[in-house]
Amino acid sequence: EVQLVESGGGLVQPGGSLRLSCAASGFTFSSYWMSWVRQAPGKGLEWVANIKQDGSEKYYVDSLKGRFTISRDNAKNSLYLQMNSLRAEDTAVYYCARRMAAADRYNWFDPWGQGTLVTVSS
Amino acid sequence: DIQMTQSPSSLSASVGDRVTITCRASQTIGNFLNWYQLKQGQAPNLLIYAAYTVQNAVPSRFSGSGSGTDFTLTISSLQPEDFATYYCQQSHSIPYTFGPGTKLEIK
Numbered sequence: 001e002v003q004l005v006e007s008g009g010g011l012v013q014p015g016g017s018l019r020l021s022c023a024a025s026g027f028t029f030s031s032y033w034m035s036w037v038r039q040a041p042g043k044g045l046e047w048v049a050n051i052k053q054d055g056s057e058k059y060y061v062d063s064l065k066g067r068f069t070i071s072r073d074n075a076k077n078s079l080y081l082q083m084n085s086l087r088a089e090d091t092a093v094y095y096c097a098r099r100m101a102a103a104d105r106y107n108w109f110d111p112w113g114q115g116t117l118v119t120v121s122s
Numbered sequence: 123d124i125q126m127t128q129s130p131s132s133l134s135a136s137v138g139d140r141v142t143i144t145c146r147a148s149q150t151i152g153n154f155l156n157w158y159q160l161k162q163g164q165a166p167n168l169l170i171y172a173a174y175t176v177q178n179a180v181p182s183r184f185s186g187s188g189s190g191t192d193f194t195l196t197i198s199s200l201q202p203e204d205f206a207t208y209y210c211q212q213s214h215s216i217p218y219t220f221g222p223g224t225k226l227e228i229k
Contacts, residue, residue, distance in 0.1 A: 047218040061217045107213045108156040108171035
């Protein structure tokens with residue numbers, strides 16, 4: 001069964017840091033782009049970042065560039081999101097998702113993990 | 123960035139109803155449009171990708187259509203488990219962007 005399990009969320013003070021992890025199983029992790037998507041309380045979904053299979057390409061939403069870093073360890077089948085200088089507006093459930101793609105460039109997120117809640121508050 | 127809008131923002135319907143949700147992109151995106159279902163406390167679930175391809179294991183009552191800037195998600199006969207929030211997402215260009223969601227509630 002293809003599965004993604006996030007961990008590492010919690011309560012952190014403004015200005016603090018947190019590292020999220022996503023453990024993948026049931027598929028060849030190193031063959032897929034991976035992504036992080038978040039949902040703030042009462043808000044919609046927001047794509048955060050993508051990372052290529054070998055980690056050589058990374059893309060971020062502009063508003064988070066410089067504060068968040070996506071990375072992966074293919075030997076451990078794991079995806080990470082390092083979050084620095086956290087702000088109250090970063091409070092959200094963070095999902096990891098596998099980015100599926102077809103030969104004609106179509107791409108989509110499937111599956112998603114259950115998410116991990118990050119709360120930034122003093 | 124490509125902006126996505128959805129209508130309606132919320133919808134009350136009954137089991138057995140036919141429901142249509144509309145998604146519009148701020149610029150043409152071809153068929154680079156996906157639909158997801160989100161239930162409280164659960165992982166988001168892919169329903170439709172590339173505008174009209176139904177994901178494996180998704181019931182046939184779900185269908186997608188459209189191209190360019192205007193897209194629709196249709197549920198042909200609502201079932202109790204379909205009451206959830208639905209999001210469209212463009213995968214044409216980064217940053218990938220989602221619509222604001224349509225909350226489908228029981229009438």
